[in-house]
Amino acid sequence: MAGSVPRVALVTGASAGFGAAIARRLLSEGYTVIGAARRLDRLQELHAELGERFSPMVMDVTDPASVEQGYTWIRERFSGLDVLVNNAGLALGVAPAHEAKMADWERMIATNVLGLTRLVHCVLPDMVKRNQGHIINIGSTAGNHPYPGGNVYGATKAFVRQLSLNLRADLWGTRVRVTNIEPGLCGGTEFSLVRLGDQAHAKAVYEGTDPLTADDIADAVAWVATRPARVNINTLELMPVSQAFAGMKIHRES
Structure with missing residues (x-):
């Protein structure tokens, strides 16, 4: 993009894992990146690493006021947002639905569904007005393929998938693009630690596998x-070679 006006990307959940890797990669592609997350210390470390084209922003996507204030700050400082990467999200627990904690379900919905939707609602009118922009949502194979313990986490990612497709339907006639990226098993991040609560269980998830990495995402x-402006990648699902589709499970009475 030499000689052109730097494009601006907002990456949520930028303090670690996918978000930090995405920020680094978009910077290498010539973007100015606004990295949003709750942990200021992590964002400051990234700022020290990545330089002035990385702007740290404290934002909690579950807090409507935080999202609105953050987007107001962006509008005051930049001519427009070219890319929104809705990466902030989490999974909590692997208990079957009848044993799961309601608080865990509520937090996943608040972050993965409402938080993502708030960002879309903020940025979309300006993207349509400019007739350009790209919303990239980070979904999951869990939104497509059920598994025991996936219950509400998988449901939130199914929401992300369907919202992405419905946005494309609404945006027909504009040049605003929407993509849902759906990773499978991915190691080297805090995802499983947050989900399972301790390092030993989190490490066991990846034993004997060669999972995707944050850099792959x-x-x-x-x-x-x-991609060229005429191209919209609707959905991109990726898994490590060590992961594949399981057959239907059959329970047999003993």
Whole structure:
């Protein structure tokens, strides 16, 4: 993008894992990146690493006021937002639905569904007005393929998938793009630690596997974002080679 006006990307959940890797990769593609997350210390570390084209922003996507204030700040400082990467999200627990904690379900819905939707609602009118922009949502294979213990987490990611498709339907006639990226098993992040609550259980999830990495997801984000303006990648599902589709389970009485 030499000689052109730097494009601006907002990445949520940027303090670690996918978000930090996506911020690094988009910077390498020439973007100015606004990294939003709750943990200021992590954002400051990234700012020290990445330099002035990385702007840290404290934002809690579950707090409507925080999202509105953050987007107001962006509008005051930048001519427009070219890319929104809705990466902030989490999974909590793997208990079957009848044993799961309601508080865990509510937190996943608040972050993965409402938080993502708030950001979309903020940025979309300006993107349509400018007739350009790209919303990249980070979904999951859990939104497509059920598994025991996936219950509400999988349901939130199914929401992300369907919202992404419905946005494309509403945006027909504009040049605003929407992509849902759906990773499978991915290691080297805090995802399983947050979900399971301790390092030993989190490590066991990846034993004997060669999972995707945060850099693989960042590579996918960069690829869809840099396609020609006429191209919209609707959905991109990726799994490690060590993961595949399981057969239907049958319970047999003993």
